[in-house]
Amino acid sequence: MRIATVVAHLVTATAVVAAVGATPGRPPDVLYAAPSGHGSACSSYAPCDLSTARDRVRGLVAHARGDVVVELRGGTYSLTTPLRLGVQDSGAPGHRVVYRAAPGQTPVLSGARKITGFRKTDAAKNVYRAPVPKGTASRELFVDGVRAQRARTTQDPGGFSVSATGFTTADASYASWTNAPGVEVVANNGWKQLRCPLASITPGAAGGSALTVDPGCWTNNHTSVPNPSFPFNGAGLPSLDRVTWLENAYQLLGTPGQFYLDSDAGYLYYVPRPGEDLAKADVELPVAPELLDLAGTPGHLAPLNDTDWRATYTGAWNYSSGRHLGDLGADVHYTQNNGDAFSYTFTGTGIQVLTETNADEGDMDVYVDGVKKQTVSAKSTERLAQQAVVSVTGLAKGKHTVRVVKAGGDYLLIDAFTVIPDVVAPVHDIAFEGITFAYATWTAPSTAGYVDNQAGILWDPATRTPTRIPAAVQVHRGARIAFTGVTVQHTGTSGIDLADQTQDSTVSGSSITDIGGSGVDVGEVDDYYQTQPALMTSGNTVAGNVVQRPGQEYQDAVGVWVGHSRGTTLSHNDIGYTPYSGVSIGWGWGWASSCALQAKQGLADPCLHGTTYTGGNHVVGNHVHSVMGVLFDGGPVYTLGGQASGSEFVGNVLGECINGCNMIYHDEGSSLWNTHDNVVEFSNGSLWLNLWTPTIHDDSIHGNFTDTDRYNNSGTDIDLTPSTVVTDGRWPPAAQAIIDAAGPHLPPAPVLDDDDLRISYTGSWSSSGSRSYGDLENGVHYTQQDGASASITFTGTGISLLTETNSDEGDIGVTLDGADKGTVSANTAQRQTRFPVYSVTGLAAGRHTLTVSKKSGTYFLVDGFRVK
Template identity: 30%
Template sequence: MTYRLPGRALAALTAALTAFTAFTGAMLSTAHADAGAAGAAKIVVSPGGSDRNVGTADHPVATLAKARQLARSLSGTSDVVVELTGGTYRLTEPLRLTGADSGRNGHTVTWRGHPGQTPVLSGALRVTGWKVHDAAANIYAAPVPKGTDSRQLYVDGAGAPRASITISRNDVQVTKTGMTIVNPNLKYLASLPRQNRIEVESQNSFTDRYAPVQRVDGTTITMQQPAWNNNNWGYDTLAKPFAGGTLMLQNSYSFLKTAGQWYLDPDAGQLYYKAPAGKNPADSDVELPQLTSLMQIGGTYDDPAHDITVQNIRFEYSTWLQPGTSTGYADQQNGAFLAATHQQPNDFLTSCQSGCPLFEAARNSWHQIPAAVQVSAARGITFTGNTFTHLGQVALGIGNDANAHASGVGLGASNITVQRNTFTDDAGAGIVAGGVQPDAHHPSNPAMVDKDITIKNNLVTRVAQDYKDMSGILTTYVTHAVIEHNEVSDLAYDGIDVGWGWGANDPGGSTDYRNRGLYNYQPVYSTPTTLSDNSVRYNLIHGTKKVFHDGGSLYNLSASPRTVIEGNYIYDNRNTVGLYLDEGSRYVTLSHNVIRDSGVWAFTNASPTNNTNDSTFSENWYNSGATQVATGSPHNNVLRGNVQVSSGNWPTAARQVMDRAGIEPGRRPPVDRQADQ
């Protein structure tokens, strides 16, 4: 399911985002232009240039690869500015910046858009050659190179949904090898061609799962492995979601039922599009993403990438194909998934629907979704004034596990700044910082620690469009993440999530996970994790929980000493949870937040065995919703000075928080801040 605004609203929001990015980019470009005048070497790139040129404004080079080569030769003796003029740079491979592409001898390297212009780094193929394929159904077809595949399509800048149909969970019966068709109206599936292109999507309580079909014989649907088995054990499974949810069949020509849908046949090299009435795709800009990533910044732990700024560039069009493979997307939470075959109990469909020991054996091998723009083994990296849009997975990944980085080197991100960027219409989260595997929380090399990551004054809206289980911003095992003055909105799941691990990796472990069998497969740690000293302040979070009821608009997981959640304004979360401390959350202070119209304004997922203890909720304001915080022994969470308001009579201090939260004044796009505060 893809959420869409009406045409006028979408156009207005698009204009606002463009104005916002242009405004911040212009401010920052002016500052760097002054630096350039003071002696930085400048290399100019233009889509109409030539790599035989020297890279001046009058004689620009054409490719990013050539610009990188020139920058390497200059960065040891001066600051370097690589300036991209406006236009679309269609990439055939990502731009990779390593230790060799860093500032040296105290110098810096900046990749930026020319002031007042918008360079686009695109990973898409523009599709042309449209002809009517089925006039009665208004379906058009266009040729693409055989073997071309993608999970996304964009028409005139708007995401088009894949061909799909929604079915009832009662239409099928889940088995160990697939499904049995119960509804006779679905028997036609056995006659469809290219059955191994069909996928099942299951939207549950907090997971969003994808599994591809192998074949359909009569009423027997055999699914590809290990995707099927991995999606059907653990927690909130496809077979037994905690609270039901939508079940869909996707990606078959026969599912082209609704205007705007599309289907791609890689073997035939044909793209099909069911156009809206009166529309011809030949008159539109149709973009089919091809690359998985557009930019990769990272070196090694001994030679990290460093002192690089990326400014005023539009990153657009990427795709991530793994969910359509036999691995599928066996989602566990917030972009983490099972990616291999694991030993399972023979009766996993009954014995492992709320965890089991063998499931715990697989926990430390969970993978993360790779990002379109990747940063690892790097320090002193800044992203400012950029737009990340129409990306087929996570937009920006910082210090994730090695499996999420094309370089093969994960983690190790420090002194990273992400400020005044726009993230919108992306398939996964806007920003993910940190990893989930053991080296993320107890690193075997000190250089692996993710630390000092600042995420500030960013607009993150309408992301996680395909992988709806993801929050707008996620930081996992990070020391000193500063998440301040962001606006995060319009999400299927949470707004901002901090932490990972359910307390299982904290000192002394968790009785819950001891009972579940985790410590048969990993140690009980005696030292703290890298998760600490985080600041989540002055963020505006609204329009969350549009699909999944579990989780919270602002959420913490595991012990996070000296972490402060303060001055955030949360509203429009469909009467779900505002402030959520999940399993093992400890040592967190939540104060001076405003929570409006939540079903539960404050929640601790506490049991006698999970260490959700020792946090403080103080001087927050809320107008509705239950307080579900475990105080007293053994939890010792504290509620102090919190105020429930009625009839919209917010105190002056609460109104000051409402006004202050979000992108700082002067840098805020002109969007509705809900004037009826």
């Protein structure tokens, strides 16, 4: 029955991806755009530019009989500001607006400035310099498609002590650095990465150096870290109390592949890698903050506290702060007198008033513009904070006054309110197919710092409210937006963001790689209280994608992040090579867990307790691997917070954990998960399951296959069946079926990394990542057991085994299509990586199976295979 369920999910996921194609039955209207397009004809003979094509679409949609298509010819569309699409650019169900690549061509929407004119300026350090316009701001550089690194110190330079304003060191050389306000201090601490610019570097009192951190950033990241607790963050507060590295000083240049941008002087400095010729290289400096922006109305909605100056309280109201009952800002206004009123005048189309429900609450009358609209009740058997008891929507846009009058009960509490400033009108029915989005930068951390919460969710430096890394491709309040076969790469931002309660939208069959922040974001963290379906994130799908190497700038970011959501599906993606978790889904910690469970966890009493609309989500058939390369306390898939309805976690293959990991990690508050028929491999000493605290409750966990029996179940009312443990890689048929079905099933690349699911490892194997030796994707699989083997079945005419050779390696046995091919040796005096120790060519075209096994030596390493 369980395998049948997995197969059913496979069929569903395939149907979802297939459904994103063109509208059948009617020929589309086609406009043509080109990088050098001009005029307004937008024809195949006279293509126009992108913005003109967009404007032309507006006149076609109303009368379209099928899709309206903008076909983009190949080449680079250089952007300094994003292509913006609003409600007026939408299609309709049955005839979408489609932006697609011309057949066989690659259009690239690029936010980079191409840099030329390099001259060597420091022969000793091999530093080259090129001019850029003064004031050019960027935090990234790419040379021939390879990310460069801002000049930085070595990892964990040591010798620093925390001072009242930053750090001190006995090393006097720091005081000689120029442009101190451009220097950034970075700290990796637990699950966070924290960044702050410096204010100054001065000689220390004892002859060393004193590094003064920007005062505002020092407050946010060290002395007064934002900590509102549930539903915005947990209790842990790692702070900027160490120096993991310093970056962005000219004096740090010298390491190949590093750069320094002197914005004020207008120069870019770079130290080329071996083999790079800057006279010929494609050097791209991202300058655009965003590449594509789709925006409906009203945009982002967030609750305002009851202390907002526009709120008016009439009668005998009292104010209570520091309540620790889950109220927004830990405060409320309250009254015990019937007839006392709260009023708020706003411009918009609606308002929601958040209050506390409890047994001592009662009725309230709601007036809009002087007319009574409804009577609602805040009476309940359980205390619940931040409840949207009053929801007034659908008003004509304009100036309105809402008035809430106490009509019964012992108390009326006003905690917060959310103004809906505009009509709810999503940007909708727009598709993007086969387009590449590349090169975007986010420069805010250079001046305000990076105030981390968790998983790429930050605190706004000014308001200290939740925010996040912006994305190169952003959808704000979208509906039926589809990204199919697109590429997002080489950014200092996140990749694709389905934000502001976007619904029924899809990212499928796409590649999101080499990303500064998170690969794909879905949903919000501050709409937990929402009761209106039109204002919820729902029905979105992320399926069949390759999401690799996120967090390249901000190492707390993840492959796919999902906040509060209903009916989100993450299906058959390949997610890997992450510095923190692969997938993070849910928010709120123990917010939705009962006060009794919070007390059982040892949290403060009274408790911070409310509700969320999250639920009905599906995490199905994903391959999540090579995670936790830098930070700690995460895992391949990490869930967080409670749900209003059940979700499913099924058919996933999770492997290659590097640091501080839990393979299936249902963290604080996680509830109503049906977690079954997953495969955990190469856990490398990690727990296959961690339910560490009682606020994790009512989860069902069964039918899983793992390579370890280690787990922790400290949850409440958990229906747990221990996993089937397989320690030698000989997975039973049911597990092998899950492995075979996982991932996006894309055509094989010519080079397969060692964690590709098509490679089977038999015997005692482990994996190792973050090695920094030059391995493919920075990791290998290895064994010390003679006879342990790795096999791959491939289609082609040749194959090479890529391994590491060294003095501790030995002989490797080779079998091809069942025939013994003898042995090869990986024993060399010096370390060599990505070495093709065995190669064969000239095979008959078709399927072949190569098996390699350890014969001697201390280690045998598999780094990958190259197929011909």
